[in-house]
Amino acid sequence: SQQGEEDPQALSIQEGENATMNCSYKTSINNLQWYRQNSGRGLVHLILIRSNEREKHSGRLRVTLDTSKKSSSLLITASRAADTASYFCATLTQGGSEKLVFGKGTKLTVNP
Amino acid sequence: EPEVTQTPSHQVTQMGQEVILRCVPISNHLYFYWYRQILGQKVEFLVSFYNNEISEKSEIFDDQFSVERPDGSNFTLKIRSTKLEDSAMYFCASSTVFETQYFGPGTRLLVL
Numbered sequence A: 001s002q003q004g005e006e007d008p009q010a011l012s013i014q015e016g017e018n019a020t021m022n023c024s025y026k027t028s029i030n031n032l033q034w035y036r037q038n039s040g041r042g043l044v045h046l047i048l049i050r051s052n053e054r055e056k057h058s059g060r061l062r063v064t065l066d067t068s069k070k071s072s073s074l075l076i077t078a079s080r081a082a083d084t085a086s087y088f089c090a091t092l093t094q095g096g097s098e099k100l101v102f103g104k105g106t107k108l109t110v111n112p
Numbered sequence B: 001e002p003e004v005t006q007t008p009s010h011q012v013t014q015m016g017q018e019v020i021l022r023c024v025p026i027s028n029h030l031y032f033y034w035y036r037q038i039l040g041q042k043v044e045f046l047v048s049f050y051n052n053e054i055s056e057k058s059e060i061f062d063d064q065f066s067v068e069r070p071d072g073s074n075f076t077l078k079i080r081s082t083k084l085e086d087s088a089m090y091f092c093a094s095s096t097v098f099e100t101q102y103f104g105p106g107t108r109l110l111v112l
Helices: none
Strands: A005-007 A011-015 A019-024 A029-037 A042-052 A053-060 A061-066 A071-076 A085-095 A100-102 A107-112 B005-007 B010-013 B019-024 B031-037 B043-050 B053-057 B065-068 B075-079 B088-095 B107-111
Touching: A005 B010, A005 B019, A011 A053, A011 A100, A019 A107, A042 A053, A042 A071, A061 B005, A061 B010, A071 A085, A100 B043, B005 B010, B019 B088, B019 B107, B031 B075, B043 B065, B043 B075, B075 B088
Parallel strands: A011 A107, B010 B107
Antiparallel strands: A005 A019, A019 A071, A029 A042, A029 A085, A053 A061, A061 A071, A085 A100, A085 A107, B005 B019, B019 B075, B031 B043, B031 B088, B043 B053, B065 B075, B088 B107
16 A cells, blocks of 8 residues: 555646645554655655644645545645645654655646 | 754666765664655655664665665665666655654666
8 A cells, every 4th residue: 555645646837826745645654744755855844743633734835634534635825836846755654663754746847 | 853864866877887875864863764756656665774773675776786884974875786776766764763764865876
């Protein structure tokens, strides 16, 4: 089974619109982290939400976590062309493991 | 802001050769990691390192791989005898306990 599956796989929107990406996972988690990756570049950490949190904000980012459904969403409001990138969720499994398990990512394109 | 650095940014090597990828984690972090991303695929965990020893490793991290913290700042990944399928982007990351993992910019390894 796959942990951290995002949908949609690709999303294309106009500048100024909101972008919502979803992530599902299968095991109990300690926390869930969202990362951004520009094409062929490094992973930039965006936000971390713990298993006992339901919502978190950071600037134009809003993350929700529903542990009963084992899902999370990332909302980017008022998108900009510079937000064009791939977005990954990564889960830290409960129970002492330190490894992040990444999903396949959502490729977001924001058209000017 | 402190960041994880990696060298080299690109490495081209012949199959069967040894490569060493280098990382300088964030100075007050205690956990160090290597991940890899084959082109177009998910980011995959390789190994975590804590208190001068491997704390967790994946099935990918076989006898061809080794990690070392040779001094107080560097963290290295060695691949003893590279294979074509080792071609990937290799990311180093560091963190405090079960918190945000900060990733370096990556080393793109190409095995010919």
